[in-house]
Amino acid sequence: MLMRKIGIAFLLSIVFTASFAQAQPVRNLDKIVAVVGSSIVLKSDVELRYANYLASGGQPNDKVRCEIVQSFITQKLLAQQAVIDSVTVKDDEVDNEVDRRMRGMISRAGGQDRLEQFLGRSVIQYKDEIRDDIKENMVATRMRSKITEKINVTPLDVENYFKKLAKDSLPTFNKEVEVGEIVFQPKMDKEEKEPYRQKAEELLARVKKGEDFGNLARIYSNDTGSAPDGGDLGFADRNTFVKEFAAWAFRLKAGEMSPVFETEYGFHFLQVIERRGEQVHVRHILIMPSVTEASIERAKKRADSVYLLLTKNKNADFSAVASYYSDDKETKYNGGMMLNAENVETRTTYIPTDKLDPQVALTIDTMKVGEVSQPQLFTEQSGKKVYKILYLKSATDAHKANLKQDFPKIKAAALDDKTNRVISEWFEKRRKETFVKIDPEFEVCPELKGWANVPMSAQSTKTP
Known part of the structure; x- marks a missing residue:
């Protein structure tokens, strides 16, 4: 299908624009590789994004250039529709995004002087050069969100989507658990x-x-x-x-x-x-103060007293106790339950065991469903030491996908499928209505077959 990779292409436009080019921008390439309505795509633009791709760890691959050209075409179609629909971004939003990206580039380069030496120009000049592309990219992203903002799926949609999946290709989900925590941070006097x-x-x-x-x-x-x-x-x-x-x-x-x-x-x-x-x-x-042994010991005493409350009081509810005693702002207002970091939007509490913090996974491996662990000292990613009480609410063994156990995941997949189809149909319609030329060098790309609706001769692709 013509649009089957449109999501990848649009993502590339965001990733490449945000990447840090570690090669000098190519200035002697002025060939027009695509015309989209009233906009053009220069080969120098394509090569700059390709350099960004290589700089971010990608391997040399001509197919990526094809995907970059497609990403430019989709970006420009979205941006042109945004003008019609009055979808805009404010100048201060663009300035903030440019500043954010420049700070990242300066940090990765090891300082502003090194970055300027590398770019062969001042940071101010470079910011002016990339601002229009970043603005267009932001407008395109907002336009895409507008197209998809009202898309939803019903339980019947999810069921129909699942029935259409080939049974021999259903994914196998790893063991999943629901884990609660009560966190006790050392507090210094x-x-x-x-x-x-x-x-x-x-x-x-x-x-x-x-x-x-x-x-x-x-x-x-x-x-x-x-x-x-x-x-x-x-x-x-x-x-x-x-x-x-x-x-x-x-x-x-x-x-x-x-x-x-x-x-x-x-x-x-x-x-x-x-x-x-x-x-x-x-x-x-x-x-930032470094915690003292005395403050760690005070945290342990608080954790021990709460553990006794949970284990000795039969009426103690873990969620209520976590909401009252936990020092972790992210989980205490969720009844102490951890959320799957890879599916934050769905706010699911089901977490594959291979995605858990190794310290947490090791602790719950010996626990039974419904048990709470004794207080243990954990070292967080930031290096801070905290005491935690863990609660194993549920555990689901590895299994083939099914609606009963995996409805939230299948719903998310069904929503993605529907969103991609809506986006594909939108681009298919706009492609037919918009003047699109692609240079023969890229017209042979599988990703770009069917995009052009006007032939482009090699002689007509040079700028003055």
Whole structure:
């Protein structure tokens, strides 16, 4: 089917645009490889995205170039329809996305100077060059969302979809479990945290005396995400930050610095760089306290007392206890139940055992359904140590897909199938209504067969 790979092509347009090109942009290629309505696709654009693909770890493959051309065509069809349907993105949204991507590129390059040397131009110049493409990509993404926003499937749709699947090709699902947790984070008292507050105060004093904020952030800040960028957090709205941080970020004027203040992450001070409507551009330095043995021991005592409550009180409900005692904000408001990180949109609590944290998987492997574990010390991905009580709510053995056990997964697959069909039909219609030419070099691509509705001679593909 002409459109069977349209989803892959559109995804490529997003991935490649977001990737970091580690090769100089090709400037001497000016051949037009496709015309889509009033827009053109240059071979230099294709080669730049291909360079991005290679830079992100892809293997050389001419088929990818075909998919890139298809991604450009789909992007331009969506963007042109967006003009008709008044689907837009705001300039500040585009600016934020450009800034976000540039921060990532600077970080991966090892600094702005190295990136500029690599690109052969200034960051400001490069941002101007990529802005239009990023904007078009964002508009296309929003247009695609508009096309699919009202798509849904009924239980009957799911059942019919499942019946049409070949029985000998039904997937086998691994063992799945539902696991609850109550998390006890070590909490330090004021005296234990005081040395870290003093360190933040000392750094603030050094900045006020004239030392470079960015250099100090790179050396001392414990925020690993922003420290390589000199503490720069870019533009963000109020909801991006915890309340204490937002209060200072939106209270100060451009150029002003906050005093040292505390959040759940540690001690910060920040400087406002620029205000833009309801968004603010700030940089900060974070000093994060290291937990003490005494605080870990206090967390263990709290965990032990809650474990006794769960095991000695027959009326104790795990969900209620987790909601009241757990320190983990992501699970406590879900009755302590962990969500499948790969299916966040469906909010399913069924998790394949091979996707669990290895520490959790090892613990529940010896548990029976309905049991709670004794408190154990866990090390999270961030390196923080916490005590956890685990609860094994259910366990489903590996099995062939069926509607009774796997309805949420099959529903998601049915919805994807319906969405892809709607998108394919939309592109099929727009392709027929839109002037589309493809250069013979790419017209032979299987992915592009049937796209062109006007022949393009090789002689007509050169720009002046």
